[in-house]
Amino acid sequence: MKPTAPLPIDEALPRLLDALRARNMAVLQAPPGAGKTTRVPLAMLEAKLCTGRILMLEPRRLAARSSAERMAETLGEPVGQTVGYRVRGEAKTSRATRIEVVTEGVLTRMIQSDPGLDGIGALIFDEFHERSLNADLGLALSLEIRSALREDLLLLVMSATLDAAPVAALMGDAPLITSQGRAFPVETRWLPRPLPARARLETETAALILQALKECPEGGLLAFLPGEGEIRRTESALKNQLPDGCTIRPLFGNMSFADQRAALAPQASGRKIVLATAIAETSLTLPDIRVVVDAGRSRRARFDPNSGMSRLITERATKAEAEQRRGRAGRVAQGTCYRLWTKGEEGGLAPFPPAEIEAADLTPLALELALWGSAEGLGFLTPPNPGVMAEAQALLTALGALKDGRITDHGRALAALPLHPRLGHMLQTAGGGPDAATLAALLAERDPLRGAPPDLGRRIAAITNPRAAAEHNADRGVVDRIKQEAKRLKRNDKPSDFSTAQLAALAYPDRIGMRRKGDAPRFILAGGKGAIMEEGTPLANHRLIVATDLDGDTREARIRQAAPLMDAELRALYADQIAWVDVCEWSRRDGKIIARRQERFGALILDDRIWPDAPPEAMARAGFDGLRVIGLPWTPAAARLRARVDLCRQDGSELPDLSDAALLENPDWLLPYLSGLKSEGQLRNLDLTDALRAYLGWEAIQLLDRLTPSHFTTPLGRRIPINYDGEAPEIELRLQEMFGVTTHPCVGPKALPLRITLLSPGGKPVQVTMDLPGFWTNSYADVRKDMRGRYPRHPWPENPRDADPTLRAKPRGT
Template sequence: MKTQLPIDEVMPAVLDALRERGRLALQAPPGAGKTTRVPLAMLEAGLTKGRILMLEPRRLAARAAAERMAQTLGEKAGETVGYRVRGASEVSKATRIEVVTEGILTRMMQDNPELPSIGAVIFDEFHERSLNADLGLALCLEIAGALRDDLMLVAMSATLDAGPVATLMEAPIVTSEGRSYPVTPHWLDTPLPKTTRFEQAVADLVLHALTQSEGSALVFLPGEGEIRRVQNLLERQVPNDCTVAPLFGAMDFKAQRAAINPAPSGRKIVLATSIAETSLTIEGIRIVVDGGRARRAEFNPSSGMSRLVTTRVTQAEATQRAGRAGRMSAGVAYKLWTKGEDGALAAYPPAEIESGDLSAFALELALWGAQAEELAFVTPPHAGRLMEAKSLLHMLGALDAQHRITSHGRTLAKLPLHPRLAHMVALGGHTAATLAAILAERDPLRGAPLDLSHRMRAVAGERVSGEVHHATLARIRQEAKRLSRSTAAHGPEDIGTLAALAYPDRIGLRRKGDAARFVLSGGKGAVIPDGDPLAGERLIVATDLDGDPREARIRQGTALSESALRAAFADQIAWHDHCVWSRRDGRVETRRQERFGALVLDDRTWSDAPQDVVAAAMLDGVTQLGLRPDKAAARFLRRAALMADHAGFPDFSEGHLLATLEDWLLPHLGTTRSTADWKRFDMLPALKSRLDWDQQQQMDRAAPGHFVTPLGRRIAIDYDGDTPQIAVRLQEMFGVTRHPSVAGQPLQVTLLSPAQRPVQVTMDLIGFWDGSYADVRKDMKSQYPRHPWPEDPREADPTLRAKPRGT
């Protein structure tokens, strides 16, 4: 008798929606049974004559779901229900339900957009929002709208907010309530101290859970490293009837199967990554211990690198994980955080389209012949990051200058590899297949030197240093054998050349004077750990970096000879004239450089650089050094500042002058090329050149450079202070009946004695004549009796002479 599951209660509504609308967004919590019941119910109801294709985000989940459905029918996988994943397939002519990993659907649609043998496509665990799932749904919606209005589409998820997906699909929502069995949550009483070691805290919580609850335990950890460390801690402390089993994506299927099968006796403790969050039923699990961390790939478009980062789980992930304890009976979920911290968790993890590498996505769009904005996505890709991906594809020759797919790009799209590795395999010899398999897998060696040659020898069966992960090596050998059919007959075999083909932007040139640091051809910096032999190479290719945007740490790479670089990229290596301002040296630097990307392969003095080119580079130096006007130029600028309110008069503010150096300064720089030259530079002619004849006359009238005394002498006006000023002999101003002014404001006049000492400072000369002049006259007449001191200075003639002796 078939066990009743929560999904069965809404199955009539599911089938009715598909009959009426052909589309559905199904929301069902963990343990509801949607993965195994919905495809079989659709088949039994005869909703479609074509095959039912169900997409799973992981290979293990795909195989497990197919085998469980086949078991329900009393069959083996490959009969009515089959599966296809990378490296394994169980299908036949009788197969009506096919469970596949998400990339397989994309390939099927690209090969034949009409999907002639497919009647329905089910996107299981759509809440994980992988790039392939988002792209697959977008392409299916376009196919259904243009070619196949009979194509049924179902998006299923345990934690997804179904509203946006249902709106995109124009589909009804069906919700299945409740789990099969209740799960009781347990949180920490207080937050973990920052000094607490994560793995030890998880192990302690597992041991506590085993003493408080019955059944086997499923423990969620972010990655293989944490799993291995917790395993070592637990195996020394768990009771004898407990078996500790790791479960992560890099394990072979046999080991994964052993982890999810029930323990022959006693209790099992499964230490798993997020691989166990979805579509897996591990029998006997009644305890979930959630470490509260998840590992995600984040792509940095500025560096072109992805890196794995460990973050807090989201509420959706925590709910999904806890649900694993209630699949077969009532369970408990122990969480390594407090109830207060629970409320601060983000609601959902970011979709891969928001944070992942869009290179393969962009290639698929180009192959489909559509722009991203022409397709329906739950979350549209970021335009800038998509452009970065297109730039990489253009560099690899997969797209032309208009971002249309090339014949080479079509070749790359057929290969089940990242476009970088597909490019290498398509152009390389037989060695490329093995190298691609190594680069696509996690590192099979631990504690070994970084050079890829060690991995190549390990795959060949040679003895190498470091700890060897044999299961990974086995997968690499199997994948290399499969990829070898796609390699070029006479392509390069050299590891360095092949790696450079895949990573043309990560070819590194060692920095002068530093054996561990490299500049990469893409412009970023990278460092090799101290002591690694690869640090001594002049040229390398960095095939694995930690993604640090400041200076990436190289985790894997290989040496590259200069001859190999020149042979592989002859069309991209060229001489460039290099004329720039050097802030460090304080002068214009003129070099001729042979470059590949950001790498300078040869550097020579450019002794005959044209003067106009040098002058243009000097402008950057002027921007850095500032204007630094001499006295004459500074006086001119202060005069010009007084003209700011005059209509049509040029702007002489420092900001505007620096912004327009090319217009007024460049023609006058001549041979100026250093800080010392700039200090000696006469800026006044260049400044004056900004004025036409009428403007110069206008400034000379309104803000003249000199004051002409009644005797005709020219006295420079000092514009240094807040007010323009002059200093003049008092007697030389006799006869002046109107106070002099500049630019509409009174000129500050310092009146001097015959001995050139200040007697009076005034901005109202007429008031001075009428007022304090009489007192000054008495004082001056006693000190300088031979000089004229008239009672009415306004009526006297200006003079600098003294009376002859004896008069």
């Protein structure tokens, strides 16, 4: 082993090795730049802690390659001897390999194919703070394997910024080893004031880079930006402004490995400026970096289970990410970190980024768990959301990967492919020919024609035809990666019997879209969501499309890639899922019942016809749904009946609840009375009284009439409706009609006094009383005095107790 300079992790290695010897498990927390990635596996190998291979997991391919090469260099060997690596599509290992660095997905495949992990002595989860979905799954499976099959299996979780205590607890209170040292101190500098609201990230980052180069004249500079687009725009903003001898090196995941190496390699002369995404946060070695510029943004994928779509969002970096980036400046010498925010703003940063399991599409995870056999008892640091998992399982069932919750042979085949289950299903169904392989590789990669019209055919042409690639200004790096992946995926040379649109529809049956009526190119997707396409594109005029890439907007997603689909092509694929459906429903928009016969595929209506002989019961139920929208039409008579019932219920009578909520819960009581009512106007004119009386039943009506009679009978024999809505039962009638009444009227067994509003001959209230004898004694004389002048032809006797009730006026001239 070549002699190496001491690193901060060295002081923690003895404690770590002792913990692994004692417990076979440990959690190591060490700050960025401590050297854990390259020192720890070699120390474990030298200490002979296990007899099998040491497998170290990295979240990114670049980190896996780079760390393996660095360890091999330390041993004075080429990579592939004692230290090797294996990533998707590439491996450098041999029989002599004792330390193998792999990406996390590789471990999942190894576990699924060999749960006993034969020949593996130790698993190291590096950079666990990134909380990738594969890392969480790999740790959960490893813990179960260790518990059930391999007590001797060493497990080590390493992290730079993660709160490590919960991980140690998950691992059965594994020893927690902390390395406090840092290679070199790093000074942090913040903005003096917040950026203006309209500031452009790239412009401000470029300005901060120029300031940092001026203030820190030594060493390379590493700037963190959220994505390739921001990197390219910042690079453009820096052109013609950099000091002599400065070279810009972009670094992001979709670059070729050769270009990534150029960004990582030391520069012979001048200063290197690396513009990188979060890929540079991990265990990469950038040997000449002494200055970090952090733009303070991170790009993350967010999955919406309701729409089945993911979208990338750019948001503020977290404190943990900022600390990880800051550490890059102190690996080789004392460094400086410039942050594109003020010190005061730092307090508002979230402590950690969300775990991928909280925000990602869980369909691949659901498939892996189904292949494993059961998720019950698996220890996840963050358990998957049950609702999101249910959506993922529903998609797998639709793809034929699951049946009754269990994995099928088709599902096992999908799990063996290095593809999302959607794309694996397409490839398997199409037979693995070149057409399907090319499309699968294309849909799994970044768009090679970013910003071009959303025609999927253009992308296929750019991959298969060099002239078309040049014509459409395709990204050559992306095209080359798609071609290489397509070669790996291709299983036979026979072209597919399916068109490009049909292949896409196999992968995305829920994103088959139909154009809505109207001028704007809006579509309804089979899964029920809406999508919109830019006007003027040829695809916008097609009746059916398959959307293969959308921006994930939850209200109305923008279509970025799609293929036109013929009606016959859809029917050839999904004839068993296309069916005629009888629809009898209330239309909010039209305010009436709509009775149609519709041919449907998911939410798409392929054909729509009038249903002239819809059953009366279906029409009545649709009318009741209309009442749920517009509300029950309470006529005065129906309202009085409900008020009487409410009063009896308050007194303890066991009568049905006639509140709107209760009545609208079950339609059966009203359906016989809705026959022939089809529009909102007809429903609003409905009198509920007879339906309510039938709902109450004969015995209840008898009880109601006894306890709360509906009418008061006047001395003249007229029936006056009693209103029970107020604080007391109430009636209104002409004052003269109550002449001769000497006892105040009461109702019901509790003798509730009526609140009587006495009216003038003109129908105006003149007195409200609940004590009619008292009114005759005390107030009547004043009322009589006032009313005689206004209504001289009506009787106003001095003693109303002895007068006869009347509604007549005196004859003229008397």
